[in-house]
Amino acid sequence: xxxxxxxxxxxxxxxxxxxxxxxxxxxxxxxxxxxxxxxxxxxxxxxxxxxxxxxxxxxxxxxxxxxxxxxxxxxxxxxxxxxxxxxxxxxxxxxxxxxxxxxxxxxxxxxxxxxxxxxxxxxxxxxxxxxxxxxxxxxxxxxxxxxxxxxxxxxxxxxxxxxxxxxxxxxxxxxxxxxxxxxxxxxxxxxxxxxxxxxxxxxxxxxxxxxxxxxxxxxxxxxxxxxxxxxxxxxxxxxxxxxxxxxxxxxxxxxxxxxxxxxxxxxxxxxxxxxxxxxxxxxxxxxxxxxxxxxxxxxxxxxxxxxxxxxxxxxxxxxxxxxxxxxxxxxxxxxxxxxxxxxxxxxxxxxxxxxxxxxxxxxxxxxxxx
Numbered sequence: 001x002x003x004x005x006x007x008x009x010x011x012x013x014x015x016x017x018x019x020x021x022x023x024x025x026x027x028x029x030x031x032x033x034x035x036x037x038x039x040x041x042x043x044x045x046x047x048x049x050x051x052x053x054x055x056x057x058x059x060x061x062x063x064x065x066x067x068x069x070x071x072x073x074x075x076x077x078x079x080x081x082x083x084x085x086x087x088x089x090x091x092x093x094x095x096x097x098x099x100x101x102x103x104x105x106x107x108x109x110x111x112x113x114x115x116x117x118x119x120x121x122x123x124x125x126x127x128x129x130x131x132x133x134x135x136x137x138x139x140x141x142x143x144x145x146x147x148x149x150x151x152x153x154x155x156x157x158x159x160x161x162x163x164x165x166x167x168x169x170x171x172x173x174x175x176x177x178x179x180x181x182x183x184x185x186x187x188x189x190x191x192x193x194x195x196x197x198x199x200x201x202x203x204x205x206x207x208x209x210x211x212x213x214x215x216x217x218x219x220x221x222x223x224x225x226x227x228x229x230x231x232x233x234x235x236x237x238x239x240x241x242x243x244x245x246x247x248x249x250x251x252x253x254x255x256x257x258x259x260x261x262x263x264x265x266x267x268x269x270x271x272x273x274x275x276x277x278x279x280x281x282x283x284x285x286x287x288x289x290x291x292x293x294x295x296x297x298x299x300x301x302x303x304x305x306x307x308x309x310x311x312x313x314x315x316x317x318x319x320x321x322x323x324x325x326x327x328x329x330x331x332x333x334x335x336x337x338x339x340x341x342x343x344x345x346x347x348x349x350x351x352x353x354x355x356x357x358x359x360x361x362x363x364x365x366x367x368x369x370x
Contacts, residue, residue, distance in 0.1 A: 151179075217358075
């Protein structure tokens with residue numbers, strides 16, 4: 001039985017003549033299901049991919065979820081999606097995937113230096129070779145639209161100096177540090193996307209972003225080769241215990257803070273776009289100062305009547321500072337505007353921390369304690 005036939009359903013409907021039921025006709029609902037656009041989400045078990053898959057499914061897409069994990073614990077099937085385990089570094093592994101009517105790909109599969117112990121070979125193979133294999137598979141099944149996450153480090157000279165980060169300036173990235181191989185591999189992958197556009201007519205949408213804020217039960221990451229609690233999760237933890245919180249350096253320096261439930265809408269806008277594609281900045285059009293960040297966390301996470309005291313430490317190092325030029329993004333995707341204010345992000349984050357909506361896929365916070 002073909003994949004299309006599997007969604008075939010025959011529904012009994014009364015046939016009437018002059019108000020009298022004279023028989024039964026069978027209504028074929030397959031046409032409606034066949035009209036659903038099929039999107040393959042690579043990296044569907046990851047931080048961003050899981051939310052992308054769920055969102056697209058809720059918006060009516062026929063989502064094929066693909067991850068490296070052998071099992072998704074039934075997460076996608078329980079939500080009406082299919083799941084395939086594929087190692088994108090192995091071209092032969094793609095053979096199990098559907099081959100017909102693939103409308104678009106959201107390719108969010110790769111290793112991350114912030115999530116795992118440092119392994120430069122794994123970073124290059126999962127990002128660059130993995131992307132090459134995804135593009136080769138897309139060519140073989142006749143799909144030519146792809147959304148891809150790009151690192152903001154390709155515009156590093158505009159970071160932390162008050163500059164607005166342009167969208168299409170020449171890429172320039174650091175060659176040292178724990179994220180250098182990751183950045184090199186990402187930019188090589190973007191080169192492959194540009195090649196596929198020029199050679200094969202692909203539409204590619206490379207979304208450049210800093211941290212996409214979301215709840216995940218794992219509050220830890222790797223920084224400078226060491227595992228430690230993510231700074232904003234540490235602040236939330238201290239606020240929940242009414243402990244003092246320090247504000248370092250220039251508290252008026254601001255940065256982009258995009259929430260996952262806005263980000264997935266931008267991914268959807270890319271999938272629905274008829275633009276040729278290219279690189280796009282992913283920001284809000286507004287930034288949040290360090291002072292606003294910390295006061296917001298205290299407002300949302302501290303017990304009522306017992307806010308964490310704030311201690312200003314201007315002599316300590318300044319916080320990160322960045323801002324995207326969103327002109328091109330807003331012009332090419334007129335339906336996309338962020339809906340979540342910073343406080344809305346925090347409130348929704350707290351709600352998900354309490355309800356653990358992805359526990360079936362990711363486990364709970366108790367599974368990630370030190």
